[in-house]
Amino acid sequence: MAVHSTAKKKGSADKRDRILRAAIKVFAKNGFYATRVSEIAKAAGVADGTIYLYFKNKDDVLITIFEDGIQQLLAILREVAVSEQPFDERITRIIELQLGLLEDQRDLAEVITVNLRQSSTLLKQYAAPLFMEYIDVIAGLIRDGQKEGAFRKDINSRVVARSLFGALDAILLTWALGEADPPSLRKAASHCASLFLEGLRVR
Amino acid sequence: MAVHSTAKKKGSADKRDRILRAAIKVFAKNGFYATRVSEIAKAAGVADGTIYLYFKNKDDVLITIFEDGIQQLLAILREVAVSEQPFDERITRIIELQLGLLEDQRDLAEVITVNLRQSSTLLKQYAAPLFMEYIDVIAGLIRDGQKEGAFRKDINSRVVARSLFGALDAILLTWALGEADPPSLRKAASHCASLFLEGLRVR
Amino acid sequence: MAVHSTAKKKGSADKRDRILRAAIKVFAKNGFYATRVSEIAKAAGVADGTIYLYFKNKDDVLITIFEDGIQQLLAILREVAVSEQPFDERITRIIELQLGLLEDQRDLAEVITVNLRQSSTLLKQYAAPLFMEYIDVIAGLIRDGQKEGAFRKDINSRVVARSLFGALDAILLTWALGEADPPSLRKAASHCASLFLEGLRVR
Amino acid sequence: MAVHSTAKKKGSADKRDRILRAAIKVFAKNGFYATRVSEIAKAAGVADGTIYLYFKNKDDVLITIFEDGIQQLLAILREVAVSEQPFDERITRIIELQLGLLEDQRDLAEVITVNLRQSSTLLKQYAAPLFMEYIDVIAGLIRDGQKEGAFRKDINSRVVARSLFGALDAILLTWALGEADPPSLRKAASHCASLFLEGLRVR
DNA sequence: CATGAATGAGTATTCATTCAT
DNA sequence: TATGAATGAATACTCATTCAT
Numbered sequence: 001m002a003v004h005s006t007a008k009k010k011g012s013a014d015k016r017d018r019i020l021r022a023a024i025k026v027f028a029k030n031g032f033y034a035t036r037v038s039e040i041a042k043a044a045g046v047a048d049g050t051i052y053l054y055f056k057n058k059d060d061v062l063i064t065i066f067e068d069g070i071q072q073l074l075a076i077l078r079e080v081a082v083s084e085q086p087f088d089e090r091i092t093r094i095i096e097l098q099l100g101l102l103e104d105q106r107d108l109a110e111v112i113t114v115n116l117r118q119s120s121t122l123l124k125q126y127a128a129p130l131f132m133e134y135i136d137v138i139a140g141l142i143r144d145g146q147k148e149g150a151f152r153k154d155i156n157s158r159v160v161a162r163s164l165f166g167a168l169d170a171i172l173l174t175w176a177l178g179e180a181d182p183p184s185l186r187k188a189a190s191h192c193a194s195l196f197l198e199g200l201r202v203r
Numbered sequence: 204m205a206v207h208s209t210a211k212k213k214g215s216a217d218k219r220d221r222i223l224r225a226a227i228k229v230f231a232k233n234g235f236y237a238t239r240v241s242e243i244a245k246a247a248g249v250a251d252g253t254i255y256l257y258f259k260n261k262d263d264v265l266i267t268i269f270e271d272g273i274q275q276l277l278a279i280l281r282e283v284a285v286s287e288q289p290f291d292e293r294i295t296r297i298i299e300l301q302l303g304l305l306e307d308q309r310d311l312a313e314v315i316t317v318n319l320r321q322s323s324t325l326l327k328q329y330a331a332p333l334f335m336e337y338i339d340v341i342a343g344l345i346r347d348g349q350k351e352g353a354f355r356k357d358i359n360s361r362v363v364a365r366s367l368f369g370a371l372d373a374i375l376l377t378w379a380l381g382e383a384d385p386p387s388l389r390k391a392a393s394h395c396a397s398l399f400l401e402g403l404r405v406r
Numbered sequence: 407m408a409v410h411s412t413a414k415k416k417g418s419a420d421k422r423d424r425i426l427r428a429a430i431k432v433f434a435k436n437g438f439y440a441t442r443v444s445e446i447a448k449a450a451g452v453a454d455g456t457i458y459l460y461f462k463n464k465d466d467v468l469i470t471i472f473e474d475g476i477q478q479l480l481a482i483l484r485e486v487a488v489s490e491q492p493f494d495e496r497i498t499r500i501i502e503l504q505l506g507l508l509e510d511q512r513d514l515a516e517v518i519t520v521n522l523r524q525s526s527t528l529l530k531q532y533a534a535p536l537f538m539e540y541i542d543v544i545a546g547l548i549r550d551g552q553k554e555g556a557f558r559k560d561i562n563s564r565v566v567a568r569s570l571f572g573a574l575d576a577i578l579l580t581w582a583l584g585e586a587d588p589p590s591l592r593k594a595a596s597h598c599a600s601l602f603l604e605g606l607r608v609r
Numbered sequence: 610m611a612v613h614s615t616a617k618k619k620g621s622a623d624k625r626d627r628i629l630r631a632a633i634k635v636f637a638k639n640g641f642y643a644t645r646v647s648e649i650a651k652a653a654g655v656a657d658g659t660i661y662l663y664f665k666n667k668d669d670v671l672i673t674i675f676e677d678g679i680q681q682l683l684a685i686l687r688e689v690a691v692s693e694q695p696f697d698e699r700i701t702r703i704i705e706l707q708l709g710l711l712e713d714q715r716d717l718a719e720v721i722t723v724n725l726r727q728s729s730t731l732l733k734q735y736a737a738p739l740f741m742e743y744i745d746v747i748a749g750l751i752r753d754g755q756k757e758g759a760f761r762k763d764i765n766s767r768v769v770a771r772s773l774f775g776a777l778d779a780i781l782l783t784w785a786l787g788e789a790d791p792p793s794l795r796k797a798a799s800h801c802a803s804l805f806l807e808g809l810r811v812r
Numbered sequence: 813c814a815t816g817a818a819t820g821a822g823t824a825t826t827c828a829t830t831c832a833t
Numbered sequence: 834t835a836t837g838a839a840t841g842a843a844t845a846c847t848c849a850t851t852c853a854t
Contacts, residue, residue, distance in 0.1 A: 012834085015835095033236050036828085037827075037828060038827080047835060047837055048829085048837065049829085049830075049831085049835070049836055049837065050835055050836070052829070052830080053834070053835075057829075058828065058829095114320050117317050117320040121237070123234075123317060123380075124380065135377075152401075154397075155397060155398060156390070156391070156394050159374065159394040159395055159398075160394075160398060162370070162377055162391075163370035163373065163395055165369075166371065166373025167369040167373075170365045170368050170370075171365050171366065171369065174338075187359070188365075191362040191363075194357075194402075195358060195363060195366060195403070196398070196402060198355075198404065198406075199397075199399060199400075199401045199402030200401075200402075201401065218817095239844070240846080241845090244820095249819090250819045251819085251820065251821095251845090251846085252846080252848085253818060253819070254846095255845095255847080256818075260845075260846080261845070261846095421813095421814095439642050442847090442848065443849060444816095452814080452815090453814060453815040453816055454816065454850085455815055455816065455851075455852085456814055456815070456816095458849095459813070463850075464849065464850095523723050527640070529640075529723060529786075530786065541783075558807075560803075561803060561804060562796070562800050565780070565796075565800040565804075566800075566804060568776070568780050568783055568797075569776035569779065572775035572776040572777065572779025572780065573772035573775040573776050574775065575775050575778070575779065576775025576778065577771050577772065579775075580771055593765070593768075594765070594768045597764045597765050598768055600763075600764060600808075601769060601805070601809070602804070602808060604761075604808045604809075604810065605805060605807045605808030605809075606804070621838090624838095624839095645823070645824085646823075647823080647824090655840090656840045656841055657825085658825085658826075658842095659838085659840070661824095661826080662838070662839075666825080667824070
């Protein structure tokens with residue numbers, strides 16, 4: 001029975017994943033509002049109604065994509081943030097991770113940076129809290145660095161965190177909307193890191 | 204008669220402006236897609252059909268708001284970018300202006316930072332080009348500073364420009380979505396400026 | 407004052423006629439329902455509101471065109487129907503007149519044959535009675551001919567009248583919709599006349 | 610299973626037919642333009658949206674009604690036109706068939722004779738070609754009769770065909786709009802046939 | 813008489829969601 | 834679980850008509 005149940009879940013999970021992957025693709029291509037549920041179903045190779053067996057509604061699909069992506073990112077960030085590496089390294093690593101995570105998932109990047117803001121309700125209800133969590137992690141890291149003398153103290157840690165988030169978001173947006181070549185993204189990451197690290201240096 | 208003629212024109216301009224102001228308000232409150240044309244009309248105190256005497260369609264209202272706002276900003280930025288002030292001052296001024304311009308137009312800020320991305324078509328067709336123009340102005344200023352030895356040369360000017368845009372956008376977004384108190388916005392601006400200026404300093 | 411009044415009326419009549427002529431043109435081109443009142447106004451060189459100074463509403467414009475055209479036709483038909491000519495001549499004349507009347511007013515022909523049926527209300531309320539009047543005139547002529555031994559008696563005069571009306575309507579319709587060359591219309595008229603006259607001949 | 614499959618198809622076909630029958634009824638009553646899609650849906654006992662599962666749009670419903678009716682008529686006409694009967698019989702039969710086909714479908718008759726002309730686009734795009742096809746069939750029969758010496762040769766076969774179509778259309782129109790009693794329609798048919806046959810007789 | 817800006821009632825069509833199979 | 838036919842609420846936009854000037 002356990003096997004059966006697992007098999008069931010696995011089968012379900014597969015279909016669920018297919019739907020999510022299909023949704024990321026069509027959301028990225030057409031935007032959230034312009035995407036029809038039937039288009040997601042078609043791209044996923046399932047019937048329209050099947051989507052409602054795995055998700056509450058269309059909004060829920062977008063929310064899931066967003067939460068999954070951000071949670072994945074947050075888990076990594078938290079790990080890096082409390083690692084034993086020097087603070088500069090941690091910041092650099094975070095930037096690299098954040099951009100790298102999405103580098104091979106361009107569609108996901110577009111969905112997260114662009115589509116996310118398409119529904120005011122989603123933005124305020126789901127994204128804002130996660131956004132704050134993200135800011136908290138980074139700001140915490142900055143504050144730790146300030147306490148230990150690694151970063152200058154005359155600058156608000158949350159302002160830095162927000163600036164960093166925004167900078168990376170804008171870089172990703174440009175990359176997602178334009179012709180994205182990975183090298184440029186990685187180079188941008190290193191320049192961005194250098195900019196922020198120098199900006200944070202104690203003088 | 205000149206007065207009369209002015210009055211006449213003003214009458215029309217007034218109605219157009221009333222519609223735009225009403226649209227900014229309801230777009231900020233409910234988002235572009237969740238806003239009904241009839242809501243804009245009601246808020247503006249005109250009939251539904253009147254909106255179509257001044258705008259091609261609902262999209263056109265959002266585009267106009269966005270373009271007006273960005274053009275206004277771009278005009279100021281260009282002026283500052285080529286002014287005679289020291290480069291540090293110019294960067295600081297740009298940051299202050301950009302945040303200050305929207306400080307007393309919180310709804311407009313929300314519409315520009317949030318609603319803008321609600322329509323993929325609008326974003327790619329109208330926002331992307333203006334975004335690039337903005338990046339060009341800032342990147343040009345950075346490059347000038349690099350040439351004259353005011354900024355470090357080992358960092359790509361466009362990456363800096365994008366980062367700055369993103370940082371300010373994120374700060375504005377936080378402010379627009381959260382409880383906005385102007386002092387915090389101004390303080391954030393000065394911290395952000397300091398962060399970027401130190402990050403750009405020649406060593 | 408009489409002069410003034412006349413001048414006034416003349417001025418008015420001119421404008422009224424301009425509107426009617428413009429309406430015939432655009433109705434023929436686009437059909438009644440697809441024609442906007444503003445299009446009529448533009449074609450007539452007057453303001454939208456002016457139309458309502460001369461006509462009750464859009465329907466009234468079509469009705470007026472139709473009634474004017476049919477009344478004009480009826481007046482001629484009645485005159486011919488009771489003339490002293492041989493019955494065959496009268497029938498021939500009626501056919502020629504009916505087709506000839508519209509030959510140089512192709513737009514009017516299209517409006518009467520096509521647009522007329524576009525509004526069920528108009529058709530039933532205004533056209534049907536006039537149609538019956540028309541049928542009465544022709545049927546009366548046929549009946550007179552039957553009484554005087556010019557036409558065969560074993561055929562219902564109203565059926566003949568309806569058939570003749572329909573035949574001419576179909577010929578006009580083909581001509582109005584297709585490439586209309588007047589010679590063909592006139593030739594069709596003579597063939598049609600011959601067909602009906604032989605069909606009516608006493609044997 | 611074949612039954613099941615048939616039942617399934619029948620279910621769909623039934624719904625489609627129900628919509629068409631309902632549309633004929635309301636179109637005949639109120640005309641094409643005055644009929645709301647929701648009225649058709651209500652009369653058919655389906656939801657508004659269901660209509661769009663079977664038809665592209667409101668126009669498509671009218672077109673389908675018209676094409677179905679005319680194709681049905683054309684099929685019969687073609688059969689009669691090339692049958693072995695004497696030419697006079699064929700003509701008589703065609704007239705009887707055409708009127709008879711619609712005798713027990715008064716609403717359909719009204720839709721075809723009246724509503725058809727309600728949309729200029731429909732008329733020119735869909736009706737005109739079918740009208741021409743009809744004319745071709747009749748004209749071909751007349752021409753054959755002329756070749757074989759059954760009909761007089763000094764009269765254009767297409768003019769005769771158009772006249773016959775128009776005559777029958779007018780008779781139907783009168784019948785559809787007025788108080789329709791079948792006997793009168795059948796009697797009118799025989800009178801009309803006699804009129805045209807005598808008109809076509811070789812002398 | 814003439815204007816044309818403003819009105820707002822009116823409707824075809826779409827599409828997220830449901831539910832009988 | 835899966836389907837997809839059916840639903841029907843929801844809305845941008847048009848355009849005949851009005852009326853202040």
